[in-house]
Amino acid sequence: MAGRQLQFSRAENEALRQEMERDARVFIMGEDVAGGAGRAALGIIDAWGGPMGATKGLIQQFGAERVIDTPICEMSFIGAGVGAALTGMRPVVELLFVNFVGVALDAIMNQAAYLRYMLGGQVSVPLVVKTAIGAVGMAPPNGGGSAAQHSGSIYSIFAHIPGLKCVVPSDAYTAKGLLTAAIRDDDPVVYCTHRRLLTTSCEVPQEPYALPIGKARTVRRGRDVTLVGIGRMTGVCLEAADQLAGEGLQTEVVDLLSVSPLDEDTVLEAVRRTRRLVVVDEDEPRCSVARDVAALVADRAIDYLDAPVKTVTGAHAPVPFSGVLEVAFVPTPERVVAAVHAAMRDEGR
Amino acid sequence: MATSPVELPTQASIPDDPAVLRWMYRHLVLIRTFEERVVSLRQSGVLQGSTHLYVGQEAVAVGVCGRLERDDYVASTHRGHGHCIAKGVDVSRMMAELYGRATGTNRGKGGSMHIADTSVGMLGATGIVGSGTPVALGAALSAKLRRTQQVAVAFFGDGAMGQGIVYECLNMAAIWQLPLIFVCENNRYAESTPVEYALSTRDLATRAGPFNVPFAIIDGQDVFAVYAAADAAVERARHGGGPTFIECKTYRYYGHFFGDDPLRYRTREEEEHYRGRDCIRRFEQAVAGQGLLAQAELERIGAEVRETVEQAVRFAEASPLPDPGEVDTDVYTPQRLEV
Ligand SMILES: Cc1ncc(C[n+]2csc(CCOP(=O)(O)OP(=O)(O)O)c2C)c(N)n1
Numbered sequence: 001m002a003g004r005q006l007q008f009s010r011a012e013n014e015a016l017r018q019e020m021e022r023d024a025r026v027f028i029m030g031e032d033v034a035g036g037a038g039r040a041a042l043g044i045i046d047a048w049g050g051p052m053g054a055t056k057g058l059i060q061q062f063g064a065e066r067v068i069d070t071p072i073c074e075m076s077f078i079g080a081g082v083g084a085a086l087t088g089m090r091p092v093v094e095l096l097f098v099n100f101v102g103v104a105l106d107a108i109m110n111q112a113a114y115l116r117y118m119l120g121g122q123v124s125v126p127l128v129v130k131t132a133i134g135a136v137g138m139a140p141p142n143g144g145g146s147a148a149q150h151s152g153s154i155y156s157i158f159a160h161i162p163g164l165k166c167v168v169p170s171d172a173y174t175a176k177g178l179l180t181a182a183i184r185d186d187d188p189v190v191y192c193t194h195r196r197l198l199t200t201s202c203e204v205p206q207e208p209y210a211l212p213i214g215k216a217r218t219v220r221r222g223r224d225v226t227l228v229g230i231g232r233m234t235g236v237c238l239e240a241a242d243q244l245a246g247e248g249l250q251t252e253v254v255d256l257l258s259v260s261p262l263d264e265d266t267v268l269e270a271v272r273r274t275r276r277l278v279v280v281d282e283d284e285p286r287c288s289v290a291r292d293v294a295a296l297v298a299d300r301a302i303d304y305l306d307a308p309v310k311t312v313t314g315a316h317a318p319v320p321f322s323g324v325l326e327v328a329f330v331p332t333p334e335r336v337v338a339a340v341h342a343a344m345r346d347e348g349r
Numbered sequence: 350m351a352t353s354p355v356e357l358p359t360q361a362s363i364p365d366d367p368a369v370l371r372w373m374y375r376h377l378v379l380i381r382t383f384e385e386r387v388v389s390l391r392q393s394g395v396l397q398g399s400t401h402l403y404v405g406q407e408a409v410a411v412g413v414c415g416r417l418e419r420d421d422y423v424a425s426t427h428r429g430h431g432h433c434i435a436k437g438v439d440v441s442r443m444m445a446e447l448y449g450r451a452t453g454t455n456r457g458k459g460g461s462m463h464i465a466d467t468s469v470g471m472l473g474a475t476g477i478v479g480s481g482t483p484v485a486l487g488a489a490l491s492a493k494l495r496r497t498q499q500v501a502v503a504f505f506g507d508g509a510m511g512q513g514i515v516y517e518c519l520n521m522a523a524i525w526q527l528p529l530i531f532v533c534e535n536n537r538y539a540e541s542t543p544v545e546y547a548l549s550t551r552d553l554a555t556r557a558g559p560f561n562v563p564f565a566i567i568d569g570q571d572v573f574a575v576y577a578a579a580d581a582a583v584e585r586a587r588h589g590g591g592p593t594f595i596e597c598k599t600y601r602y603y604g605h606f607f608g609d610d611p612l613r614y615r616t617r618e619e620e621e622h623y624r625g626r627d628c629i630r631r632f633e634q635a636v637a638g639q640g641l642l643a644q645a646e647l648e649r650i651g652a653e654v655r656e657t658v659e660q661a662v663r664f665a666e667a668s669p670l671p672d673p674g675e676v677d678t679d680v681y682t683p684q685r686l687e688v
């Protein structure tokens with residue numbers, strides 16, 4: 001029997017619903033996670049179901065006490081998520097777009113991430129911050145995407161912070177498994193949805209399952225070069241691998257899934273076998289996960305390398321609006337193929 | 350010394366200067382026409398990208414900016430087209446920005462949510478709710494430090510009243526007596542969330558009182574009422590009297606963004622109620638009733654505005670795209686050599 005196909009946003013919805021059914025301590029809080037709150041008298045109780053539809057239907061099933069619309073006040077409601085997590089609940093708070101972290105970083109970093117350590121291990125903070133990342137990738141010529149404040153990936157900020165975990169699913173299957181794992185995890189986890197993946201579908205099991213946080217997934221086996229992808233970039237790597245196959249190159253593709261903790265073993269094992277590495281990351285390049293992976297390999301596998309490690313990333317710039325500029329910002333399969341060629345050209349230098 | 354909260358006179362008298370009336374009408378209609386054109390360009394798929402429409406709220410931008418000088422400052426929101434037009438940003442360059450063209454106000458880098466033209470005091474639209482307010486506060490502080498007599502306006506929505514940042518600014522504006530005007534556009538919704546759910550007071554302006562910031566509660570669909578309140582606030586600000594908070598009760602006719610169906614969270618009756626109080630129609634009725642502007646003149650202005658907007662579309666469509674190499678230009682200011 002062919003497996004059930006499910007859309008990314010439905011897979012997230014299913015993970016939330018199943019975890020709320022399983023554990024009465026789980027609740028959701030954020031702007032418009034139901035939408036139209038306070039209008040029940042008009043027959044309006046779930047107008048938006050989340051800005052991206054991921055929480056649709058949950059208020060009908062779990063009520064307004066477990067699906068809480070908030071005013072616009074990220075610092076306070078994410079801070080409140082920390083307080084609730086400290087005192088026996090397992091909140092999922094929604095930070096609409098990751099760039100809004102600018103107004104909530106204290107709650108996420110100085111509170112959620114540091115508390116356990118600062119308090120000498122007395123507490124855990126089982127908080128999930130669910131957020132959206134990525135450029136929408138509008139085609140030129142006219143108009144563009146959502147511009148700088150709504151298109152960043154910037155998960156490297158979270159990877160930098162000890163105490164915080166951060167996962168970036170690449171398809172509906174990993175979305176459900178990682179969101180489930182994030183909710184079950186005893187530490188704060190930032191869960192990042194790439195907006196361009198929301199409408200993609202793949203086979204997703206009906207029953208609840210958790211994918212281990214801190215574990216990458218090898219999605220294609222090869223022996224000539226390893227591509228490491230993050231989130232939507234995994235699909236870009238797979239397209240590049242198809243093109244490279246036409247040139248007779250067998251490409252290994254590692255889907256990182258978790259940017260913190262980092263699955264060092266899977267990356268190192270693949271690099272030691274394929275002897276070449278290109279890391280593909282939509283985030284800006286400086287202090288990025290891409291360069292962190294490159295540094296890991298320089299440190300632990302340099303003797304195995306036949307070619308210099310290359311990274312293909314966003315530009316060192318805020319994400320632009322105009323379609324032509326946005327396309328120039330986001331890594332493409334062509335740029336990945338070119339990076340592989342460049343690495344091989346530089347071999348032995 | 351802080352001033353004690355007083356209510357501003359809200360009695361809306363019609364300005365008797367026909368030049369002011371013509372300016373008001375032209376800008377009310379220009380915003381409406383520009384936005385409706387954007388709607389049609391989105392509907393036909395010509396334009397893409399996040400777009401928050403200002404239709405319905407025109408009287409707020411026009412009433413406030415009508416009292417500002419070119420070098421006064423405005424900080425806007427994600428719903429910024431109206432503020433830009435009323436402050437005098439060229440609509441051709443605005444349209445080119447929406448088209449993502451090199452000739453746009455932001456050279457294609459900002460789009461709808463970030464249109465700015467500092468040459469006319471438009472410091473920029475921002476997509477982070479509440480974040481324009483401290484920027485306006487800083488501009489007011491700067492004007493005070495430079496002793497320029499300029500004033501600054503912070504536009505923000507009811508939703509921004511959930512953010513602590515707005516209250517921090519109220520406090521600073523009051524203790525430093527800054528030439529800052531807080532303009533809260535209460536259009537009853539933040540995305541799908543109604544104001545009566547998200548905020549614990551019905552009249553949001555009353556929240557300024559405890560900060561010793563004078564406030565006014567205005568019918569934001571009455572351009573004359575907004576203009577009168579702005580008049581008093583600008584006078585006070587320019588002459589060292591400090592900040593004012595104006596709440597404009599208004600309504601957005603479209604959804605939160607282009608593509609959002611507002612009937613998911615509000616009723617048709619409510620929409621009809623507010624559309625029945627449309628700011629442009631009320632302007633037309635008021636000036637006709639007083640014999641201030643002839644019907645023919647209103648029609649002439651309307652025709653001119655339609656041509657201006659069509660010209661803007663033609664300009665945008667004829668404009669070049671940015672060079673892809675510009676993806677990482679403008680990140681830093683070019684360094685002068687003598688460091
Ligand atoms: C800090 C932040 N949180 C959330 C959002 C998402 N968002 C964009 S507009 C909006 C509603 C704003 O409502 P309001 O201030 O009333 O302005 P309106 O849209 O009604 O003009 C929200 C929640 C955002 N842009 N920034």
Ligand SMILES: [Mg+2]
Nearest residue numbers: 506507538539
């Ligand atoms: Mg609003």
